[in-house]
Structures are given as structure tokens and as C-alpha cells.
Amino acid sequence: MQVKYTQSDGSKILKFKYEFNIYKILNLFNFLIPKKFVLSILERNFTDFGLELTNACNANCSFCAYRFMQRGVKITSFEDFKKIVNNYNIIGGGDLNFTPVVGDPLVDKNIIKKIQYSRSKKNIKNIWLYTNGIYFDRFDINSFLNSGINRISISTFFGNEEKYFKYYGVKKYKEVVSNIKNLSKTNNNLGKKVKIYIHLRVELPKEKWIKNKDYLEIEKLVGKENISWLEDYENWSGMISQKDIPDGCKMTKLTTKQDKIKSPCFEMYRRMQILSNGDVGVCSCKDIDAEINIGNINENDLKSIWKGEKIKKYRDDWKMGIIPKVCEDCDRYNSIDKYISNNAFSVLIKHTKRFTRKLLN
Ligand SMILES: C[S@@+](CC[C@H](N)C(=O)[O-])C[C@H]1O[C@@H](n2cnc3c(N)ncnc32)[C@H](O)[C@@H]1O
Numbered sequence: 001m002q003v004k005y006t007q008s009d010g011s012k013i014l015k016f017k018y019e020f021n022i023y024k025i026l027n028l029f030n031f032l033i034p035k036k037f038v039l040s041i042l043e044r045n046f047t048d049f050g051l052e053l054t055n056a057c058n059a060n061c062s063f064c065a066y067r068f069m070q071r072g073v074k075i076t077s078f079e080d081f082k083k084i085v086n087n088y089n090i091i092g093g094g095d096l097n098f099t100p101v102v103g104d105p106l107v108d109k110n111i112i113k114k115i116q117y118s119r120s121k122k123n124i125k126n127i128w129l130y131t132n133g134i135y136f137d138r139f140d141i142n143s144f145l146n147s148g149i150n151r152i153s154i155s156t157f158f159g160n161e162e163k164y165f166k167y168y169g170v171k172k173y174k175e176v177v178s179n180i181k182n183l184s185k186t187n188n189n190l191g192k193k194v195k196i197y198i199h200l201r202v203e204l205p206k207e208k209w210i211k212n213k214d215y216l217e218i219e220k221l222v223g224k225e226n227i228s229w230l231e232d233y234e235n236w237s238g239m240i241s242q243k244d245i246p247d248g249c250k251m252t253k254l255t256t257k258q259d260k261i262k263s264p265c266f267e268m269y270r271r272m273q274i275l276s277n278g279d280v281g282v283c284s285c286k287d288i289d290a291e292i293n294i295g296n297i298n299e300n301d302l303k304s305i306w307k308g309e310k311i312k313k314y315r316d317d318w319k320m321g322i323i324p325k326v327c328e329d330c331d332r333y334n335s336i337d338k339y340i341s342n343n344a345f346s347v348l349i350k351h352t353k354r355f356t357r358k359l360l361n
């Protein structure tokens with residue numbers, strides 16, 4: 001039986017019911033775990049980890065805040081990269097996400113070398129990223145798929161060159177379609193070595209694109225169950241509005257500042273995001289100009305940064321009603337209380353696995 005469900009990025013996906021993973025079942029029993037206990041785990045160590053290979057992009061999407069970014073573009077040096085991955089590996093590692101706040105990971109010419117390096121470290125588990133897929137033709141696809149990457153999520157549009165330009169800001173429709181076909185055909189020939197997901201940023205209702213011939217060909221290659229589309233778009237802290245998003249889609253509902261200050265945003269406790277210049281942030285999705293800065297990898301190791309004074313101050317300030325500017329109008333906010341209620345078991349499992357791997361180092 002198929003069910004429609006919403007993914008963590010808000011997009012809708014059709015999935016077979018039996019694919020619901022063990023975390024989802026265990027999370028039904030989250031109420032059994034004391035919230036304070038989970039909070040103390042979150043404060044001691046980060047749960048998710050991401051590394052921005054670059055904040056430079058080869059597109060300029062109407063619905064994305066990339067065009068408003070003030071910080072300079074940079075590609076993470078291989079030296080910095082190795083240092084970060086080595087440190088993550090030593091403390092027990094886990095999954096490694098190369099999705100930037102904005103930018104496209106394929107802009108980094110050394111991406112294959114970086115994935116291979118990460119894969120050579122025994123505590124690095126799933127390696128994955130989001131990309132617009134525009135630069136796949138710059139790489140040898142067999143080498144990309146054999147690099148050690150586990151999952152590639154492609155955000156794209158189906159329709160025609162003109163509409164692609166309207167939403168992606170570049171004339172690359174034919175190239176993207178051909179890249180996705182080539183990638184998924186090669187992956188199928190390799191026995192579906194890598195999980196490929198397609199995340200559509202398209203107009204709604206879906207009748208506008210569901211019979212498009214490029215879409216239908218790619219649906220056959222990738223599998224309908226691995227394709228999703230976004231209905232509600234986020235406002236990038238007020239920089240994006242209804243006029244910027246694909247026709248027929250909606251904007252996410254905004255939580256007022258009064259409601260936000262009741263409980264800090266979950267991102268202040270969940271994830272460590274290393275930026276291309278070595279600065280460390282917590283918000284992998286919306287803090288485009290790296291306002292929230294909790295340290296730098298050239299000054300401290302990952303764990304000390306997470307347990308440091310800077311992040312503690314952000315959390316304490318939040319509880320007193322002082323919140324970062326970028327958070328004021330952000331519609332991605334979710335309270336840490338709600339996050340714990342929904343994810344206590346997955347948090348516990350992730351930390352236990354990391355702790356065990358560290359012991360076995
Ligand atoms: C910012 S991009 C970075 C990675 C890569 N450049 C890409 O487009 O996949 C990460 C994801 O955010 C999505 N995104 C961008 N603007 C959005 C918005 N306003 N609301 C929801 N998702 C958005 C993109 O479509 C993409 O799936």
C-alpha cells in the first residue's frame with residue numbers, strides 16, 4: 001500500500017508503507033524518555049553534522065535567497081576538509097551531509113576526491129547531498145557513483161527551457177534533464193548502488209507536469225517512490241515571498257516572535273554546520289550570512305565548539321527573549337521541546353551508536 005507523507009524538507013513523497021523505518025516506529029514511544037535527559041544529551045554533543053563544500057552556486061533560483069547572500073564565495077580547502085573529517089571520525093562520526101545553506105556541492109571540482117577521503121574513514125556512515133544536478137556532466141559519472149556516496153538528492157524542475165529559466169535563473173534545462181537520465185541509467189547499471197531522490201520544485205497542481213515526457217522517462221529510471229514535490233515554500237527570513245515561488249504553491253506559516261521566544265529553535269541544539277571558511281554555525285537551512293557563529297575549526301575542535309560558551313550564550317539569550325536577527329522572521333522555526341517530543345528515540349540511538357564507535361576506535 002502507498003501512503004503520502006511529508007519529508008523533513010517539507011516535500012510530499014509517495015512511499016510504500018513497509019519502508020517506514022525503525023526510527024519512526026520507536027519515535028512513537030518518545031513520551032517514555034524524560035525530556036531533560038534528551039536535552040542534556042543534545043547539549044553535550046551535536047546530533048547531525050554537515051559540511052559546506054562551497055557556498056557558490058551555478059543557478060539563481062527565484063525561490064532561494066542565494067541572490068541576497070552577502071558573504072564571499074569560497075570552496076573548502078582540501079586541508080581544512082581533511083582536518084574536519086578526521087576530527088569527526090575520531091569522536092565517533094556518523095552521517096556526513098554536504099548540503100550547503102546555499103551553493104551547489106558540484107561547483108567543487110574536488111568533490112569526488114573529498115567523498116573518497118571521507119569514505120576511507122571507518123566511522124563515516126551515510127554520505128549524502130542535495131544538488132541542482134547542473135554540473136554532473138563535468139564529472140565521470142561512474143567515478144561519482146563509485147566514490148562512496150550513499151545518497152544523491154536532486155532538486156529540479158520539469159517543463160521546458162523557458163520555465164526552467166523562470167525558476168532556476170539559468171538556461172540549463174536540457175543539460176539537467178540529460179544529466180539526470182545519464183546519472184540514473186548508470187546507477188541502474190551499477191545495481192542501484194546509490195539512492196537517488198528527485199525533489200521537484202514545480203508548479204502545482206501536478207497535472208501541469210505529470211505527463212511531461214522528460215518527467216515520465218525519469219520517473220521510470222528513478223522510481224516513482226523516490227520522487228517528491230514541494231507544496232509549501234519557506235520565506236528565508238522574509239527575503240522570499242509568494243511572488244518568488246512556483247505558481248500554485250504556498251508559503252509556510254510564520255510563528256510570531258512572541259511564540260518563538262517561549263522555547264529556543266531546535267537548530268540551536270541539533271546540528272553542527274561547518275562553513276567553507278571554517279566558521280561553524282548551527283542552521284544548515286536558513287542562516288545564509290552565517291550570523292549564528294559558534295566558533296571556527298582553526299581555533300577549536302568540534303566537540304569543544306559544541307560545548308563552548310558561544311552556543312551556550314545563544315541558547316541562554318533566546319530564553320531571555322534575545323534571538324538572532326535571522327531567526328526573527330524565519331518560518332522554519334521549530335521549538336526544541338517539539339523536536340524532542342518527535343525525535344527522542346532517534347536522538348538516543350544516534351548518540352549511542354556514535355559513543356560505541358568511539359569506544360571501538
Ligand atoms: C538551498 S539548496 C542547496 C543545495 C542545492 N543547490 C540544491 O538546490 O539542491 C537546498 C534545498 O533547499 C531548497 N529550497 C531553496 N529555497 C527554498 C524555499 N524557499 N523553500 C523550501 N525549500 C527551498 C532547494 O530546492 C534545495 O532542495
Ligand code: SF4
Pocket residue numbers: 057058059060061064065066101102103104132
Ligand atoms: S536552491 Fe540551490 S540551486 Fe537554487 S539558487 Fe539556491 S542554492 Fe542554488
Ligand code: SF4
Pocket residue numbers: 265266267268283285286287326327328330331332333334
Ligand atoms: S529560527 Fe530559522 S534561522 Fe533561526 S535557527 Fe531556527 S531555522 Fe535557523
